Amino acid sequence: MFFSKKMPIIALSILIAIYINIIDAVNKNLVIIPTYNEIENIEAIVEAVLKQPIPDLHLLIIDDNSPDGTGSRVKKIQMQFDNRLHLIERSGKLGLGTAYIAGFEWALQNGYDYIFEMDADFSHNPNDLPKLYEACIVEKASLAIGSRYKSGVNVVNWPMGRVIMSYFASVYVRFITRMKIMDTTAGFKCYHRSVLETIDLQRIKFKGYAFQIEMKFNTWKHGFKIIEVPIVFTDRKRGSSKMSGGIFNEAFWGVIKIKFGSFFRKYKKVGNV
Numbered sequence: 001m002f003f004s005k006k007m008p009i010i011a012l013s014i015l016i017a018i019y020i021n022i023i024d025a026v027n028k029n030l031v032i033i034p035t036y037n038e039i040e041n042i043e044a045i046v047e048a049v050l051k052q053p054i055p056d057l058h059l060l061i062i063d064d065n066s067p068d069g070t071g072s073r074v075k076k077i078q079m080q081f082d083n084r085l086h087l088i089e090r091s092g093k094l095g096l097g098t099a100y101i102a103g104f105e106w107a108l109q110n111g112y113d114y115i116f117e118m119d120a121d122f123s124h125n126p127n128d129l130p131k132l133y134e135a136c137i138v139e140k141a142s143l144a145i146g147s148r149y150k151s152g153v154n155v156v157n158w159p160m161g162r163v164i165m166s167y168f169a170s171v172y173v174r175f176i177t178r179m180k181i182m183d184t185t186a187g188f189k190c191y192h193r194s195v196l197e198t199i200d201l202q203r204i205k206f207k208g209y210a211f212q213i214e215m216k217f218n219t220w221k222h223g224f225k226i227i228e229v230p231i232v233f234t235d236r237k238r239g240s241s242k243m244s245g246g247i248f249n250e251a252f253w254g255v256i257k258i259k260f261g262s263f264f265r266k267y268k269k270v271g272n273v
Contacts (some may be wrong), residue, residue, distance in 0.1 A: 019244075025115060026149055027056060029113065029114045031060070031117075032116065033061055034103070035063045035121075038066065038121065041044075041120050048126040059081075059082070060107070062099045064093045064099065077270075079188070086106075095207030097206050101202075103115075104191075106233070107196070108193060114192075115196065116129060117188065124126070124146060124187070125231065128146055132188070135190070139191075141226055141227035142226070143225070144190040145220045146179065146188030147231060149170060149182040169184070173185070177220075188233075208251065212251045214258050218267075222269065223270060
């Protein structure tokens, strides 16, 4: 009697496992990391990302001609990773947003299904990549966000002033845009390719925090399913931050421009994948 009651549950578990394995078998997955002067972190972050238990996982480094030789170091270690480590070298420091747009276009051209964004400095923990992937595969998110503010304030080693500024930046963005996203400026994300195919990437103009907001806003306006996954954000231990006052200024005024511009656009409601 006990065995017969458990049979439907066991059968369902087996079917779910088979389904996930089938999905994993056909997905191609890519992590994109823009770099500028990350020689101190690059080898460790490459190794940490590519050892994650995500099937057919590749890594694309987009280097903006780092004076410290980050791009050259990537070239030296590429052969160690069985053609899973890729590199785009650009002519100079052209901005975070343009780097990701170049990466998105490369990912779509090369047939990747899930495309991750993350930083090179370990502020985004590579061990959290499977959590974002699971949110997409199991919970059917088209965009999974590694959120610092989904369950409180999960930031380590930031000065209090910066924590307060970052947290209330998201409050401000939610107020202006009406998005129900706790961490609107987060840069640790996973997109399904359908999102990037739907958004007109050439109309994404911002380069810093505003770029991250603009991408989320477009995803939300098109009706894709967005899930925030709680993470712990830890400030870099090596290298120097690329944050500047200009980036915050762009975000403050950029949010107003994004919202105002949306009144003159039509967003096709495509729903979820």
